[in-house]
Amino acid sequence: MSFAAILGASRASGDSPAGLRASLYFAGQSLIEYQARQAAQAGADRIMILVSVITPALSQAVDRLSADGIAVALIRDMVSMVRDAPRDSDVLLVADGAILAQAHFDEIGQANGNVMLVTDDSRASAPFERIDAGQRWAGLARISPDLLFGTLDMIGDWDLALTLVRTAVQKGARRITVPHDDLLEGRVALVESQAHADLVARAVTAAGAGQGHSRGGIEHYLLAPLARIVSPSLMRMQVPALQVRIAAIALGAVAMVPIELLWPLTGFCLLIAALFLSEISDRLANLALRPPPTGWLALGAPIMALVGMVLAGGTTLAADLALMLGIIMLADRWRRTGNARPWMIFTPGTALLLLILSGLGGMMTGGFRVAMLLSIASVATILLKKAE
Incomplete structure (x- = not known):
């Protein structure tokens, strides 16, 4: 079953408030490009990138992805999201700055219904968003159309990704726990700075x-x-x-x-x-x-x-x-x-x-x-x- 992907690209990097995590250099391209290619490789037929402001780096990333045959669009507001989001297929939600091994993308891409990739709460998983007393969201989820549009109807100016995740938790979404070794070895990470991106890229390229x-x-x-x-x-x-x-x-x-x-x-x-x-x-x-x-x-x-x-x-x-x-x-x-x-x-x-x-x-x-x-x-x- 085909699905779309929603990527976040609005959070500032740790290097500069003016820079975005999505624009950090990663594996020969920008981080948002790498995420989009991962989603496309997992089976996403279109990519929607949530942005607060359209920068030249993001526009160039879209051009390069489009040149490789990946359908991608920049979304600036909820009205555009309601218009462009598919109503008959799931969406793959990727956290802003999240880098995960391709195997996790493939696993979530092949799942059905509301599914979340989670990690047990520990010092290694501290950068990720807590969802309950014992687990954190690992930056990847599959969301059904009903859950997506039900959330969009009430979201206002809230953070879409985190609101979707919290709603999915309340709806009892199935959870897939990543091995702790993936966190320790950099195969699951939330990248915040260029130095951090370089370290994670070393682990990802070594694995691939x-x-x-x-x-x-x-x-x-x-x-x-x-x-x-x-x-x-x-x-x-x-x-x-x-x-x-x-x-x-x-x-x-x-x-x-x-x-x-x-x-x-x-x-x-x-x-x-x-x-x-x-x-x-x-x-x-x-x-x-x-x-x-x-x-x-x-x-x-x-x-x-x-x-x-x-x-x-x-x-x-x-x-x-x-x-x-x-x-x-x-x-x-x-x-x-x-x-x-x-x-x-x-x-x-x-x-x-x-x-x-x-x-x-x-x-x-x-x-x-x-x-x-x-x-x-x-x-x-x-x-x-x-x-x-």
Whole structure:
């Protein structure tokens, strides 16, 4: 069942009364963007952001979200909320400044009726709103249309989120208690300052670094694990994924120079480094909950690797190998490899490693022949596994 999401973006940050918690930098974007992407990933089909004043930062966040296909609107008063809120579906309520692991968003998103995420009262949960003598609201709730509009009718100028939560408590909403370890390790937090946001981002990115789709072959067994190690640090340094991808393509172009100068092994090493940068870019986008890259820009580094093989080989066999690897690469990226295991997928990175090893042994021509046979075997395996 589809649902909408209501995010708060009006509370001041602890750094400056003029700044908003929602505008704090978090995981490569503003905090409100990250919350919106979490809600969308959990299944929300539209996002409503409650604001007291529309700032340039909030407007830019809306533009970036809209560019990624997320329906989002800024709500300044209760009249707009009554007009825009859905009357036939639940809403996901997210507290101003709340950051929670995606698993909690998914759990609440799949629930039905009035459901609240709560935490036991303790020193670690002190920043959250108390709802009774023993528990506090953990910043996430699912609210039914009846409860939402019944509250809007009487709310006046009160705080919508807290009023909804208190009404849900009075109506006996089901409660889901988060593990205490999530509080201690930063997977559930109420961010109030940039320093606090940086600490929570470290915990969130560390938890999400192992997620996401990785390639087959050497990309799966070597490049992806290295990218998972490097990406959280780059995220904390605010390195944009797009810049890393452009650097990967540029390095791939530089690799053509030694290949043209008949130093193919040097060029192949540079091409593997370019594929590594491309993997890092994919990982950074995954940590920021941005949609996976599409289009030729996402394929820039692998395509440069294929071009390098053709230039180094200088034969029709090398061109045929590049064509086969291109087909396998697209099937792998588009997740159309069926039940094939990662080691069964002969990727451009794997081919480069094979050619480097054969070149060190003075058997580059033989390396191209073996790579061609392995690519044929890989395609056959993918087709046969898909037919099972």
